[in-house]
Amino acid sequence: MRGLMTPYPDMLKEWRKRRRLSQLxxxxxxxxxxxHISFLETGRAxxxxxxxxxxxxxxxxxxxARNQMMKAVGFAPRxxxxxxxxAAMAPIHDxxxxxxxxxxxxxxxALDRVWRIVQMNGPAAVLFGPLGLREGDxxxxxxxxxxxxxxxxxxxxxxxxxxxxxxxxxxxAGGIAELDAAVAILxxxxxxxxxxxxxxxxxxxxxxxxxxxxxFGTIAQFSTxxxxxxxxxxxxxxxxxxxxxxxxxxxxxx
Numbered sequence: 001m002r003g004l005m006t007p008y009p010d011m012l013k014e015w016r017k018r019r020r021l022s023q024l025x026x027x028x029x030x031x032x033x034x035x036h037i038s039f040l041e042t043g044r045a046x047x048x049x050x051x052x053x054x055x056x057x058x059x060x061x062x063x064x065a066r067n068q069m070m071k072a073v074g075f076a077p078r079x080x081x082x083x084x085x086x087a088a089m090a091p092i093h094d095x096x097x098x099x100x101x102x103x104x105x106x107x108x109x110a111l112d113r114v115w116r117i118v119q120m121n122g123p124a125a126v127l128f129g130p131l132g133l134r135e136g137d138x139x140x141x142x143x144x145x146x147x148x149x150x151x152x153x154x155x156x157x158x159x160x161x162x163x164x165x166x167x168x169x170x171x172x173a174g175g176i177a178e179l180d181a182a183v184a185i186l187x188x189x190x191x192x193x194x195x196x197x198x199x200x201x202x203x204x205x206x207x208x209x210x211x212x213x214x215x216f217g218t219i220a221q222f223s224t225x226x227x228x229x230x231x232x233x234x235x236x237x238x239x240x241x242x243x244x245x246x247x248x249x250x251x252x253x254x
Contacts, residue, residue, distance in 0.1 A: 008072040009043045011065070012055065016041075018174060019059045030058045049075050062173050063228045081228035084118065089229070092222070096235060099220070103237050105253040107215070113169075113232035114178040115139040123253045124238075127206075127213075140182045153205040153212070159191035161202060203241035213248050214241035 006014075016026050016037075023041070027034040032051075039045035047055075049070060056066045067077035082089055100108045100121040107124035109117050116138045120128070131147065133139070142148055143162070149155045163186040170179040203214040220235040240246035 006068070006072065007043070008047065008052075008069055009041050011069050011072060012037075013041045015056075015059050015061050015065070015174065018171070021059070026055070026058065030055055047073060049073075049078070053078065060172070063225070063231050065174055067228070079226060079228055084229060084233075092230065092233075096233075099235055099237070105250050106240065107238040107249075108236065110233060110235050111139065113173065113176060118233065123249060126252055138178075140178060143182045143185045151207055153207055154202070156189075156191050157193060157202055158204050159186050159189060160193045163187060163191060201241075208248070208252075211248055212244070214245045215239065216241050 016023070021029070023037045024034045027037045030037075036045060040047055040051075052069050052073065052075070053066065055061075056069065061069070063079040064081070067079055070077055084093060096110050096119060100110070100119060103123075104121055105123050107121065107127050109120040109124045112118055117133065117135050120135055125134075131142065131145065131151070133141070143159070148159075152158055163183050166179045166183050166186075170176045170183070201216045203216040206213040206215070215238040217236055217238045220237065222230045222233065225231050240249055
């Protein structure tokens, strides 16, 4: 919904449906009358800024969409979208730096909403550099890279779970065209899941010449956010799935 100037009643109805809520469900969750929700969706009632934000909280509407809702009714946007290099973002920038630097010799990177690499540490540059990925590039480019099937031993499984994550992130945000396009590419490859058995996670297993590198990842995001930029920013950290992979990462980055 980013950038669209849709009337508020339509936006409210669309987000309610995205969250699979009936008017009564939303009314009960928000502790308002179903009649009022109906009036808001038909344009018979005009919401206050507080009601827009309250209903958005209940439906977990992204900050950029909340700003669009505010503007649609004639109110000023509530949330800023501050560039990461702005002075006000210095503590955030320092936190990302601190995290990525101390994660070495394991790979780590910061990504934006379309999986563009905002920042990566040295080990990540070593791992992804041969694929032509640099800061400013998007990991989504990998889904159509024919090298992935050769580089990643378990690419069908990795591709399947990547598509699941992309689909979930897009749905939560109300639809992100770049993520949806990547899902379509992955689906066309006929990817499929596998039974993980007793394993707690399914790692990505890279072929590095005659060596094997198995990594699993964690995702960190900022809490109590009040800025669109931070809502989209995530720090992805990769860890070795076994002792041999840990030793190989140390070898590659020293």
